[in-house]
Amino acid sequence: MNKLTQVRVLFIGAGRMARAMISGMIRQRGAIDWEIHVANRSNSVRLAELVETFRVTAVRDWQTTASQADVIVLAMPPDEHQPVLRELAKLVRKDQLVASVAAGIGVSGLQAALPQGTQCAWMMPNTAAGIGESMTLCAIGDSVTEVHRHRLLEILHGLGLSFVCTEQQVHDLTAITGSAPAFAFQFAKALEDSATQFGVDLHDARHLVGQMMLGAAKLILTGQDPLALAAEVTTPGGATAAGLAVLEEAQFTTHLQAAVDATNRKARSLSAKSAEDA
Numbered sequence: 001m002n003k004l005t006q007v008r009v010l011f012i013g014a015g016r017m018a019r020a021m022i023s024g025m026i027r028q029r030g031a032i033d034w035e036i037h038v039a040n041r042s043n044s045v046r047l048a049e050l051v052e053t054f055r056v057t058a059v060r061d062w063q064t065t066a067s068q069a070d071v072i073v074l075a076m077p078p079d080e081h082q083p084v085l086r087e088l089a090k091l092v093r094k095d096q097l098v099a100s101v102a103a104g105i106g107v108s109g110l111q112a113a114l115p116q117g118t119q120c121a122w123m124m125p126n127t128a129a130g131i132g133e134s135m136t137l138c139a140i141g142d143s144v145t146e147v148h149r150h151r152l153l154e155i156l157h158g159l160g161l162s163f164v165c166t167e168q169q170v171h172d173l174t175a176i177t178g179s180a181p182a183f184a185f186q187f188a189k190a191l192e193d194s195a196t197q198f199g200v201d202l203h204d205a206r207h208l209v210g211q212m213m214l215g216a217a218k219l220i221l222t223g224q225d226p227l228a229l230a231a232e233v234t235t236p237g238g239a240t241a242a243g244l245a246v247l248e249e250a251q252f253t254t255h256l257q258a259a260v261d262a263t264n265r266k267a268r269s270l271s272a273k274s275a276e277d278a
């Protein structure tokens with residue numbers, strides 16, 4: 001059996017997204033044996049939980065161990081990036097890859113904050129990364145070598161499916177693939193609540209709604225137009241049309257598009273504010 005390549009990854013930030021990514025990467029049985037180190041700001045309980053669950057190594061002071069990492073993943077909030085990048089700029093080497101998952105940050109933002117020629121990437125996963133089902137966006141910087149491109153793709157593969165695209169596309173699609181799972185979960189919760197009001201127990205209601213959404217998602221992934229799929233459900237003169245009319249009356253589509261715009265605007269403003277403060 002071929003020996004797996006060992007790659008050391010340092011996560012700075014040990015919150016929800018770091019946890020989901022670590023879970024996805026560890027579940028993966030790819031060409032790389034990830035040696036994962038994790039640091040955060042102060043939450044030692046969180047670090048202990050990650051060590052216990054995933055057998056990763058907790059790092060108290062990331063500055064002292066950054067030089068030993070092959071890949072450094074910035075998984076802290078956008079507005080914490082500038083202070084961390086300032087520190088990292090003094091330490092980072094050209095043979096390391098720095099990847100951020102922060103909304104709004106941009107691969108160009110990373111490149112601007114780090115020494116010229118630093119290998120940088122910007123990933124936008126979602127929480128389904130934890131079960132290997134994320135749809136992750138990724139913009140890859142110009143200086144990234146084949147070695148690190150391969151490592152990046154292996155990380156993305158562990159998280160689920162990925163779309164390697166431009167920085168602008170990551171900005172535009174952040175709401176759609178990064179945040180919209182939260183919209184979908186709200187949708188699910190509303191249906192679940194309706195089911196429980198009819199006396200269905202919560203466990204059954206969750207199962208019914210989840211399977212309905214999975215089936216709908218699989219139909220979308222056949223490549224059919226969602227409106228054509230909706231038309232298949234909507235028997236002429238039947239029941240579904242009455243429900244859709246209520247959604248239309250409430251301007252469901254308009255509100256969803258406004259939610260997408262608000263999300264992307266906020267992502268941009270968080271990282272812009274952070275860069276101004278730098």
Ligand SMILES: NC(=O)C1=CN([C@@H]2O[C@H](COP(=O)(O)OP(=O)(O)OC[C@H]3O[C@@H](n4cnc5c(N)ncnc54)[C@H](OP(=O)(O)O)[C@@H]3O)[C@@H](O)[C@H]2O)C=CC1
Nearest residue numbers: 013014015016017040041042043075076077078080102103
């Ligand atoms: N949650 C999601 O679905 C997604 C999140 N993202 C991005 O992931 C990033 C993290 O989000 P999320 O995991 O939800 O947030 P969390 O609040 O769950 O986690 C943030 C983590 O960052 C740490 N942290 C904060 N400041 C610093 C610092 N200066 N140095 C080191 N560590 C620090 C925190 O440590 P401590 O607890 O000790 O303060 C905590 O571990 C964000 O940039 C977000 O845009 C991207 C896609 C999806």
Ligand SMILES: O=C(O)[C@@H]1CCC=N1
Nearest residue numbers: 102103174178179267
């Ligand atoms: O809420 C946030 O800011 C992050 C970005 C995408 C999903 N969660």
